[in-house]
């Protein structure tokens with residue numbers, strides 16, 4: 001049976017990656033960008049990636065050619081007319097997304113799903129401009145889309161069950177790990193992961209430890225693949241700061257998500273990370289790297305504090321029905337490579353211990369930032385576990 005034709009709008013970092021995923025799963029793909037340079041770049045990038053996969057022996061040349069041949073590069077949205085799913089991956093701007101979705105609906109057929117890859121905008125708002133808003137949905141990939149297994153599926157209040165199931169089945173058939181998330185700021189990953197950066201920055205600001213020591217504690221003792229400062233340097237401090245600020249505002253300035261001056265100043269100074277040659281670390285050739293203080297007691301204290309805050313965030317996401325416990329744990333292991341699901345980790349540490357640790361922080365600081373989730377209190381009282 002011929003597979004559905006998939007449309008991808010925006011041929012940037014995410015759009016090109018999503019087009020690859022769909023094409024390698026056997027779909028014809030229409031990849032549209034208004035900017036012809038962006039289209040050329042996407043074409044060159046995909047050609048290079050496919051050649052490398054063949055060189056490495058991961059793909060047969062025939063498969064690479066067929067996959068590439070299935071992608072139609074176009075500058076016109078009218079080429080989406082036969083698509084059954086269009087995924088939008090253009091700039092993160094709600095006014096522009098509104099006009100683009102109105103335009104998309106005027107082109108595609110009645111049974112076409114209209115999806116957004118947005119990281120931070122409301123799917124309900126994007127869908128509000130549609131004549132048939134039941135066909136809107138969030139389909140949120142992670143960068144790089146062909147390599148990261150996780151995809152968050154975000155039905156809006158208007159989305160129909162049929163569309164939700166069709167979208168999920170389709171993305172599952174692309175061999176992705178899908179999780180369902182409520183249409184709330186940051187969905188699962190970008191919400192639950194905030195303390196990985198925020199609490200690390202706070203620990204640094206208090207003078208407890210330097211960047212290298214905090215990174216060492218999280219990787220060597222915690223088993224995280226990358227420390228928070230190394231990771232922020234990868235993501236880009238400007239990008240990571242903007243996500244934090246957006247999530248903070250979207251949560252009506254809940255102090256738990258407060259951005260950090262350290263990150264803001266690094267951004268303002270142009271210390272963006274790897275892409276600018278300097279971030280929290282210096283990436284210039286021959287630069288000397290500071291050595292971490294490998295004091296185990298200090299390291300455990302750092303790891304424990306960040307981990308408690310992550311677990312609190314995961315527990316609160318479950319408390320507020322953002323996603324199921326399995327999906328919250330899957331999202332963090334498959335979307336950001338955490339060594340373990342946070343709720344599973346909480347069970348191992350013991351809910352009593354997690355709660356006691358958070359209470360200590362809350363009493364010491366008196367800040368709302370450290371308030372334990374009501375779910376942890378209830379679980380400690382009732383002596384239950386997540387699994």
Ligand code: NAI
Pocket residue numbers: 009010011012013014015032033034035038088089090091092096100117118119120140141142143
């Ligand atoms: P990008 O800047 O690399 O690419 C955006 C592309 O969209 C550009 O090529 C631009 O020419 C094109 N474009 C802009 N307006 C357009 C329009 N009206 N019609 C057609 N094409 C248009 O951006 P990136 O990083 O790929 O992000 C795209 C979306 O994906 C955003 O909503 C972002 O929040 C989301 N996202 C980004 C992730 C990342 O790590 N970069 C991860 C997950 C989601």
